[in-house]
C-alpha cells in the first residue's frame with residue numbers, strides 16, 4: 001500500500017523503514033491539517049501522529065482522495081473525530097500498547113528530578129555552584145502516590161512506586177486486579193487527591209477528563225502536592241495550576257504534555273520568540289519541569305510503534321480490516 005506519513009522526523013524514518021512491510025512509504029514533515037492533507041493525494045492510507053488534526057474537514061478531504069485508512073502512530077486518539085471517520089467510511093487504527101514502561105519510567109523520572117531538584121543541580125554544578133540551599137528534597141519511601149488511571153501506563157507507575165516503598169492509592173472506573181493484588185488501594189478520585197503526596201495522571205483525554213484537574217480539584221489536594229501529567233495536556237487546566245504554583249498549593253509540577261502543545265512541541269523553536277505567554281510563565285517556576293512529549297521516546301517504543309503501524313496497514317490491505325481498529 002502507498003502510505004503518506006505525516007509529522008515525520010528523521011528518527012521516524014529510521015524505525016518505519018526498518019519495519020517496512022513492503023509498503024511504499026512517503027514521508028512528510030508537515031503536520032496533518034486542513035491545509036496539508038492534500039499532500040496525501042495518490043496514497044491509499046495516511047499515517048498520523050499525536051498533534052495531527054484528524055477532524056471532520058480533514059477526513060472529508062481524505063475520503064475525496066480515495067483514502068480508506070488512517071493509522072495513528074499513537075495510543076491516544078483524542079485528535080480524531082470518530083463519528084466523522086465512520087460517516088466517511090475511513091478506518092482508524094492505532095497502536096494500543098507499544099511500551100507502557102517507556103511512559104511510566106518517564107513519569108517517574110519527572111518525579112525524581114523534581115523531588116531532588118536534579119534539573120537545578122545540573123545547571124548549578126556546571127557553573128561551579130556547589131551550594132545545596134534550595135535543593136532540599138524529600139524521601140519517596142513512605143510517601144503516598146495517587147495514580148489517576150491504572151491502565152497500562154498507570155499500572156506500570158504503580159509497580160515502580162511500590163518498589164520505592166511508597167503507598168499507592170488509585171482511581172479508575174475499572175479496577176485492575178493485578179494492581180490490587182500488588183497492594184494498590186482503589187478509592188474515589190476526591191480521596192486519592194486528598195491522600196496523595198504525588199498525583200500522577202494516566203487516564204485518557206475524554207470529555208469527562210478534560211480539565212479534571214481544575215481549581216476545585218486542586219483545593220482537594222494536600223498543600224505542596226507534586227502533580228505529574230504525562231497523559232494529555234488538557235486533562236489539566238493550566239491557568240488553575242499556575243495560580244496554585246504561585247500560592248504554593250502545588251509544590252512541584254512535572255509535565256510531558258501541555259494543553260496547547262501542538263504549536264510548540266516536536267520543533268526546534270530556539271531561534272523564535274515563543275508567543276504562548278501561559279507556557280512561558282509556566283517554565284519560569286523553579287519547581288516546574290516540562291519535557292516536550294518525550295515519554296514515548298525510547299528505542300523500544302519507536303520500534304514497537306513502527307511494527308504495529310505497519311502491521312495495521314498490512315492487515316488492512318489483505319483483509320480489509322486493520323489489526324487495532326478504533327473505528
Ligand code: NAI
Pocket residue numbers: 075076096097100103148149150151152153154171172173174202203204205208209230231232256257293294295296297
Ligand atoms: P489505557 O487505555 O491502558 O489506560 C487508561 C486507563 O484510564 C484505563 O484503565 C481507563 O479505565 C482509565 N480511565 C478512563 N477514564 C478515567 C477517568 N475519568 N479517571 C480515571 N481513570 C480513567 O491507556 P495507557 O496506555 O495507560 O495510556 C494512558 C494515556 O497516556 C493515553 O490515553 C495517552 O493520552 C497517554 N500517553 C502519553 C504518552 C507520552 O508520550 N507522554 C505516550 C502514550 C500514551
